[in-house]
Amino acid sequence: MTERFAVIGDPIAHSLSPTMHTAAFKAAGIDAVYEAHRVVPDMLGRHVHHLRSGYSGFNVTIPHKEALFTELDEIHGAARELGAVNTVVIRNGVLSGWNTDPAGFTASLSTAGFDARGSHAFVFGAGGGARAVVHALVRLGASIDLANRHIDRAHSLARSFRSHIRVVADGDVLDALAGAELVVNCTPLGMSHVPNLSPLPLGATLSPDALAFDLVYGRRTPFLREADQQGCRTLDGLEMLVQQGAESFRLWTGAEPDVDIMRQSCLHLLEERACSAS
Numbered sequence: 150m151t152e153r154f155a156v157i158g159d160p161i162a163h164s165l166s167p168t169m170h171t172a173a174f175k176a177a178g179i180d181a182v183y184e185a186h187r188v189v190p191d192m193l194g195r196h197v198h199h200l201r202s203g204y205s206g207f208n209v210t211i212p213h214k215e216a217l218f219t220e221l222d223e224i225h226g227a228a229r230e231l232g233a234v235n236t237v238v239i240r241n242g243v244l245s246g247w248n249t250d251p252a253g254f255t256a257s258l259s260t261a262g263f264d265a266r267g268s269h270a271f272v273f274g275a276g277g278g279a280r281a282v283v284h285a286l287v288r289l290g291a292s293i294d295l296a297n298r299h300i301d302r303a304h305s306l307a308r309s310f311r312s313h314i315r316v317v318a319d320g321d322v323l324d325a326l327a328g329a330e331l332v333v334n335c336t337p338l339g340m341s342h343v344p345n346l347s348p349l350p351l352g353a354t355l356s357p358d359a360l361a362f363d364l365v366y367g368r369r370t371p372f373l374r375e376a377d378q379q380g381c382r383t384l385d386g387l388e389m390l391v392q393q394g395a396e397s398f399r400l401w402t403g404a405e406p407d408v409d410i411m412r413q414s415c416l417h418l419l420e421e422r423a424c425s426a427s
């Protein structure tokens with residue numbers, strides 16, 4: 150029987166997950182469909198009830214990653230520590246919540262050949278993406294500097310981890326950046342609604358040995374362009390998106406996905422969208 154999977158969120162039309170997972174199921178010879186479901190917050194409980202009976206699992210995106218907690222029977226690993234779920238496995242009507250973003254970030258660093266153990270990382274942002282990145286970096290044994298527009302939120306994120314995370318005030322950002330081996334943008338700056346903005350302050354100098362990692366995907370952002378001009382290696386958020394999807398796939402199927410096919414399917418769709426927008 151065909152298994153059913155979905156991604157739920159609002160908005161959802163932009164999601165790459167249906168394309169990526171459909172390609173992965175096909176490549177693995179698994180008889181499954183993957184759908185995009187637009188679910189407004191008021192309908193979350195009712196929709197999850199619907200998924201519980203006919204689906205094998207689903208992904209969760211904005212705005213349901215935290216609210217979904219009350220609908221789940223079990224919460225595992227990073228999802229509990231992060232207070233956010235992005236993947237749900239359904240077995241015999243039991244809903245288990247997981248968060249594959251930290252694993253996706255860690256796998257992306259490996260793909261880029263970056264060994265984070267003992268490295269010095271600088272993270273911009275203190276939202277859900279930053280929390281997943283910091284979670285991964287703590288486990289990898291990196292030392293972490295964290296800066297955010299509203300510094301209170303950075304302090305609050307830092308306090309929620311047992312490890313020491315240094316919150317960097319605006320006046321100290323340039324110095325901290327200069328010594329970083331990994332710089333991660335976990336803000337939306339550079340996305341289509343703010344395409345010309347970068348988290349790097351004027352005059353920022355990065356080490357040419359550093360890896361600049363932007364969680365924003367699907368576009369060459371000012372952050373990555375500036376880092377590139379300074380001789381840094383760069384990585385955009387598509388790799389993390391694909392790798393977190395690969396981890397969801399493993400949880401659902403117990404099989405190893407063809408990550409390259411997932412990546413290529415996303416790149417193809419992004420190219421198509423860019424062509425139709427121009």
Ligand code: NAP
Nearest residue numbers: 274275276277278279298299302335336337364386389390
């Ligand atoms: P979020 O929870 O809403 O947090 C947004 C963060 O960006 C906050 O720290 C916020 O600062 C900061 N920010 C927002 N607008 C800003 C501005 N104009 N100037 C400076 N800082 C600003 O969002 P999120 O879920 O962490 O997502 C952040 C980005 O990461 C998005 O682009 C998202 O698509 C991407 N992301 C990608 C992946 C992936 O797999 N590639 C995974 C997760 C997230 P304040 O706290 O001061 O408001």
